[in-house]
Amino acid sequence: MNIAWKEMKKSKAKFMILGSIVFLVSLLTFMISGLANGLSQESAGLIKDLPAGQFYMTKEANQTYSMSRIDHSIQHQILSKQKDATAFSIQMGFLNDRDGKQQSVAFVTATKSKQFINVEKGEIVLDKSMEDNGIKIGDALTNNQFKGKFVVKGFVKHSKYSHASVAYISMEDFKEIYGTAEMQLIFVPEGSPEPTSSSMESFSNHQFLNTISSYKSEQMSLNMIIWFLVVISGMLFAIFFYMMNVQKIGLYGILKAIGVKTSSLFKIMWTQMVFITVIALSIAIFLSQIFTRVAPKGMPFSLTTETTVQLSIVFLIIGFIGATLSGLQIKSVQPLQAIQQGEV
Amino acid sequence: MIFKIDNVKKSYKNGEVTEEILKGVNLILREGELTSLVGASGSGKSTLLTIAAGLQPASDGQITFEGKNLTSLNAEQVRKIRAHQFGFVFQFAHLVPFLTVEEQLLLMLDVSESKLKKREQKKEVDKILKLVEMDHRKHAYPSSLSGGEKQRVAIARAIIHKPKVLFADEPTASLDSKRSKDVMTLISNLTKTLNIATLIVTHDEEMLSFADHIIKMSDGQILRKV
Numbered sequence: 301m302n303i304a305w306k307e308m309k310k311s312k313a314k315f316m317i318l319g320s321i322v323f324l325v326s327l328l329t330f331m332i333s334g335l336a337n338g339l340s341q342e343s344a345g346l347i348k349d350l351p352a353g354q355f356y357m358t359k360e361a362n363q364t365y366s367m368s369r370i371d372h373s374i375q376h377q378i379l380s381k382q383k384d385a386t387a388f389s390i391q392m393g394f395l396n397d398r399d400g401k402q403q404s405v406a407f408v409t410a411t412k413s414k415q416f417i418n419v420e421k422g423e424i425v426l427d428k429s430m431e432d433n434g435i436k437i438g439d440a441l442t443n444n445q446f447k448g449k450f451v452v453k454g455f456v457k458h459s460k461y462s463h464a465s466v467a468y469i470s471m472e473d474f475k476e477i478y479g480t481a482e483m484q485l486i487f488v489p490e491g492s493p494e495p496t497s498s499s500m501e502s503f504s505n506h507q508f509l510n511t512i513s514s515y516k517s518e519q520m521s522l523n524m525i526i527w528f529l530v531v532i533s534g535m536l537f538a539i540f541f542y543m544m545n546v547q548k549i550g551l552y553g554i555l556k557a558i559g560v561k562t563s564s565l566f567k568i569m570w571t572q573m574v575f576i577t578v579i580a581l582s583i584a585i586f587l588s589q590i591f592t593r594v595a596p597k598g599m600p601f602s603l604t605t606e607t608t609v610q611l612s613i614v615f616l617i618i619g620f621i622g623a624t625l626s627g628l629q630i631k632s633v634q635p636l637q638a639i640q641q642g643e644v
Numbered sequence: 645m646i647f648k649i650d651n652v653k654k655s656y657k658n659g660e661v662t663e664e665i666l667k668g669v670n671l672i673l674r675e676g677e678l679t680s681l682v683g684a685s686g687s688g689k690s691t692l693l694t695i696a697a698g699l700q701p702a703s704d705g706q707i708t709f710e711g712k713n714l715t716s717l718n719a720e721q722v723r724k725i726r727a728h729q730f731g732f733v734f735q736f737a738h739l740v741p742f743l744t745v746e747e748q749l750l751l752m753l754d755v756s757e758s759k760l761k762k763r764e765q766k767k768e769v770d771k772i773l774k775l776v777e778m779d780h781r782k783h784a785y786p787s788s789l790s791g792g793e794k795q796r797v798a799i800a801r802a803i804i805h806k807p808k809v810l811f812a813d814e815p816t817a818s819l820d821s822k823r824s825k826d827v828m829t830l831i832s833n834l835t836k837t838l839n840i841a842t843l844i845v846t847h848d849e850e851m852l853s854f855a856d857h858i859i860k861m862s863d864g865q866i867l868r869k870v
């Protein structure tokens with residue numbers, strides 16, 4: 301007989317409260333992790349969207365790409381061997397629109413490649429968010445260090461760096477603004493043979509992201525919030541099940557006295573825990589997915605199903621551990637205790 | 645002879661001092677016989693009953709049931725015997741609050757691993773509920789039953805799996821004298837018709853008329869057998 305189910309049916313309110321707490325905490329966790337992911341996309345989407353591979357910068361740069369100046373001959377040597385490789389540079393800067401309003405952007409320039417957008421001299425390709433800011437194709441933009449004008453050729457989706465829109469410009473124009481002809485970085489996608497050069501240091505995608513200190517610290521604090529929430533929800537689980545079990549000590553004693561196995565009592569608790577958690581998580585997943593669809597445009601929010609599934613599994617495991625730990629008292633319940641305590 | 649208690653002792657450690665609650669008790673229960681255990685409060689009646697029923701271990705002595713020595717079995721083996729061969733009625737009914745009367749009894753059949761099919765189980769439940777005159781409240785939850793009704797359901801639960809031994813600790817203590825008599829008549833009749841060996845603790849002198857044997861306890865020992 302399904303005691304677990306019968307109990308939930310009879311004490312709906314109690315289980316509903318537990319369920320709504322699980323729901324609220326998991327929804328909060330999903331939202332925060334959506335924000336964290338969204339922010340990281342704004343912070344380093346340009347890099348994160350690249351395929352897996354290796355990043356190279358000079359050893360002299362000391363793991364700070366903006367200090368890296370790759371020698372022309374070395375760049376030529378690598379790029380001529382690796383067809384898919386590309387050299388690129390990133391610099392933060394400003395663009396002035398028609399009304400003279402300044403907009404912060406991340407200028408990116410790269411050698412011809414599949415990974416980056418390539419533009420001709422005097423042209424510029426911008427992140428889609430700039431279009432939302434009122435800039436149109438054909439507009440002419442200026443920069444204080446640049447004598448000519450940039451003509452907007454088009455927009456690309458989701459290209460952000462350091463919370464600014466990416467602006468792709470040609471290498472000549474980049475050189476005019478920043479005064480350096482050398483590139484900062486070379487990216488070699490996975491599968492190509494890896495170049496060896498004693499003056500260069502290589503990084504995987506993940507390692508490279510961690511050399512960007514603003515990105516690293518931002519993600520660290522957001523991840524800390526997420527894990528904090530996960531831990532709190534685990535504790536909530538344990539405390540709630542503990543309180544429910546304390547209430548039921550007498551009942552457990554009686555059931556044990558008439559011969560119910562301790563393992564059956566644990567099964568009852570696990571069934572209830574899984575049932576409640578799965579329902580609460582499903583609602584939280586559903587709502588957070590809806591939110592992903594209707595989130596305001598400018599809001600950095602990106603929640604992949606992969607992250608949601610991962611977090612859900614963590615919640616299930618944590619709920620299971622919490623319930624089981626609090627349920628250890630079931631093991632020590634003596635049938636006698638309940639009988640001598642009077643009516644349950 | 646189906647159930648034999650041999651020189652059973654029980655002592656509790658109370659800090660530094662050890663108190664001996666049972667000082668070597670001998671007792672025999674027979675099928676179809678109702679044995680009443682009487683005695684002053686604190687004389688050790690409940691302690692003896694719970695030890696006999698395998699709800700707590702004895703400090704010394706032997707308890708023999710169907711040739712097996714209960715004191716030498718492990719917890720799981722004792723649990724199995726409790727589930728299959730023993731029935732319990734306590735001072736309070738101790739029903740499961742979220743199960744209906746019918747479900748309480750089905751649960752007991754489940755626990756005793758009844759071989760009956762679902763439909764036969766329900767029939768059996770109906771039969772036993774008729775016996776305790778509770779068939780009209782089959783779908784009621786314990787919270788809506790009176791004290792006497794609860795106790796009758798508890799008795800039904802104690803016997804539905806056809807136990808060989810029935811243990812009852814003051815089953816009538818929470819009932820008025822009319823209801824007490826009804827419950828005792830019921831237990832006494834069941835003892836005879838189902839051929840159960842019944843051990844019942846009672847305070848109530850009136851209830852002794854139902855007993856085949858009366859055993860008086862005093863200070864952890866059996867005073868006299870009547």
Ligand SMILES: Nc1ncnc2c1ncn2[C@@H]1O[C@H](COP(=O)(O)OP(=O)(O)OP(=O)(O)O)[C@@H](O)[C@H]1O
Nearest residue numbers: 656657658665683684685686687688689690691692
């Ligand atoms: N777990 C325990 N720890 C210590 N002492 C106990 C324990 N259980 C019972 N006792 C003591 O054992 C003695 C006998 O208790 P028991 O409950 O068997 O008495 P009783 O004859 O059933 O009394 P009553 O008629 O009041 O129910 C009492 O003095 C009681 O205090």
Ligand SMILES: [Mg+2]
Nearest residue numbers: 689690691813
């Ligand atoms: Mg007692």
